[in-house]
Amino acid sequence: MMGPRQEAQSALFYDFSIDDHVPTDHVLRAIDGVIDLSSVRTHLTEFYSSTGRPSIDPELMMRMLLVGYVMGIRSERRLCEEVHLNLAYRWFCKMDLSDPIPDHSTFSKNRHGRFRDSDVLRHVFETVVAQCIEAGLASGQRYAADASIIAADANRQKSTPKADWNPEVIDPDDAPRAVREYLDTLDDAAFGAASPVVPKFISHSDPASQWTGARGGPAYFAYSTNYLIDTDNAVILDVEPIRSIRQAEVGAVKTMIDRVRKTHDLKPERLIADTAYGSGSMLDWLVEKRGIAPHIPVIDKSGRKDGTFERADFTFDVENDLYICPGGKELKQYRRAYKTPRTGANKDETLRYRARKPDCDACPLKQRCCPKEPQRKVTRSIFESSRDVARQLAQTKQYSVSCKLRKKVEMSFAHLKRIHGFGRLRLRGPCGAHDEFILAATAQNLKKLAKLAPNQNRIGKAA
Numbered sequence: 001m002m003g004p005r006q007e008a009q010s011a012l013f014y015d016f017s018i019d020d021h022v023p024t025d026h027v028l029r030a031i032d033g034v035i036d037l038s039s040v041r042t043h044l045t046e047f048y049s050s051t052g053r054p055s056i057d058p059e060l061m062m063r064m065l066l067v068g069y070v071m072g073i074r075s076e077r078r079l080c081e082e083v084h085l086n087l088a089y090r091w092f093c094k095m096d097l098s099d100p101i102p103d104h105s106t107f108s109k110n111r112h113g114r115f116r117d118s119d120v121l122r123h124v125f126e127t128v129v130a131q132c133i134e135a136g137l138a139s140g141q142r143y144a145a146d147a148s149i150i151a152a153d154a155n156r157q158k159s160t161p162k163a164d165w166n167p168e169v170i171d172p173d174d175a176p177r178a179v180r181e182y183l184d185t186l187d188d189a190a191f192g193a194a195s196p197v198v199p200k201f202i203s204h205s206d207p208a209s210q211w212t213g214a215r216g217g218p219a220y221f222a223y224s225t226n227y228l229i230d231t232d233n234a235v236i237l238d239v240e241p242i243r244s245i246r247q248a249e250v251g252a253v254k255t256m257i258d259r260v261r262k263t264h265d266l267k268p269e270r271l272i273a274d275t276a277y278g279s280g281s282m283l284d285w286l287v288e289k290r291g292i293a294p295h296i297p298v299i300d301k302s303g304r305k306d307g308t309f310e311r312a313d314f315t316f317d318v319e320n321d322l323y324i325c326p327g328g329k330e331l332k333q334y335r336r337a338y339k340t341p342r343t344g345a346n347k348d349e350t351l352r353y354r355a356r357k358p359d360c361d362a363c364p365l366k367q368r369c370c371p372k373e374p375q376r377k378v379t380r381s382i383f384e385s386s387r388d389v390a391r392q393l394a395q396t397k398q399y400s401v402s403c404k405l406r407k408k409v410e411m412s413f414a415h416l417k418r419i420h421g422f423g424r425l426r427l428r429g430p431c432g433a434h435d436e437f438i439l440a441a442t443a444q445n446l447k448k449l450a451k452l453a454p455n456q457n458r459i460g461k462a463a
């Protein structure tokens with residue numbers, strides 16, 4: 001029998017609970033079981049006036065932002081619409097059916113104001129990391145680090161070639177926010193001072209972003225997000241935004257290792273990373289300054305393709321500070337004693353060892369050694385001892401394990417882009433990149449915590 005036609009009729013009273021309509025296996029229900037934003041209000045107290053109209057609850061804004069980054073809705077205008085319509089989002093934000101949704105402009109006002117001044121986004125991120133550590137998800141024994149390029153909200157059509165770019169003529173009072181941030185970060189090692197090389201194009205709307213073709217294919221403007229993860233469960237221990245430049249990546253990892261130690265008192269036994277981090281100075285910093293084993297391939301350009309002897313064919317005598325060549329002769333830095341001892345280091349942080357010309361002239365191996373030079377020279381990095389440590393570690397079984405563990409950080413980036421839809425930044429400027437990267441990393445950690453944390457560590461509902 002056909003039922004009566006369904007007509008839209010408003011009831012006078014409703015007996016309705018949002019909680020009943022949120023699926024038990026919904027990701028936001030799991031996150032709500034572990035998230036602890038109780039310190040947000042305290043953290044922000046001094047940034048609110050004691051008089052005037054009451055503000056929107058900062059914890060509500062934080063919950064809404066996290067809904068956005070967990071569910072891949074990064075437009076604040078769309079986020080407000082979605083929270084208005086979606087029962088699960090409303091439930092997570094602790095809002096009843098009749099509660100009004102904050103206007104989208106509230107987010108940008110707070111982001112540029114008190115959120116940035118108080119660095120509350122980092123506070124929330126570090127709170128979540130501390131929860132992960134407390135729940136036993138991160139032991140801090142093995143770190144892995146890497147960077148991933150994320151396209152900036154800038155395009156080639158609105159850019160200037162480097163020859164026509166002069167930051168000194170920009171009037172900061174008349175410039176948009178992203179341009180002012182660019183001027184403020186010109187001396188910052190993660191942005192303006194990361195490299196003396198001026199990129200081919202500079203964006204008008206986001207000049208701090210880097211014109212890069214690092215991925216292959218057409219070049220574009222981008223920032224890079226750096227992750228330092230604990231390899232136990234790929235918990236992101238720290239995140240740092242930079243211009244997409246190799247030199248800045250190394251600096252970001254140093255910053256993150258020191259910050260995690262200061263914030264969470266963690267010191268790893270090893271750092272796992274790819275060749276980009278295998279420079280002599282980086283390896284030396286890890287081995288000598290921080291006592292961390294570098295499970296990193298060494299950048300080595302001493303190989304030769306023309307069949308002549310490579311540096312590896314020469315034996316270094318540590319005690320006497322000299323190389324012994326395949327012909328059994330000595331290669332030294334100096335052959336006479338100077339009154340003032342010399343360091344001998346060149347600008348490229350290498351020491352140069354030379355054979356004696358008479359030795360090479362009379363040598364039957366000369367054609368295999370230095371056919372086009374009067375005598376053979378061999379360079380040695382001033383960080384060679386630390387490079388040797390990394391080379392020895394690369395022969396161990398643990399290093400093979402580390403090569404597999406390194407994929408975890410790559411998986412985190414793949415997850416960020418594919419599941420969270422983070423292929424392009426929405427906000428401009430270094431601060432916009434900072435806010436977006438840190439919120440995305442918080443969302444990733446929260447999902448991990450909700451999935452893996454033992455039940456006894458959960459807070460809220462069950463209690």
Ligand code: SF4
Pocket residue numbers: 325326327328329355359360361363364365366369370375376
């Ligand atoms: S050419 Fe000179 S440096 Fe090379 S093997 Fe002969 S003596 Fe040694």
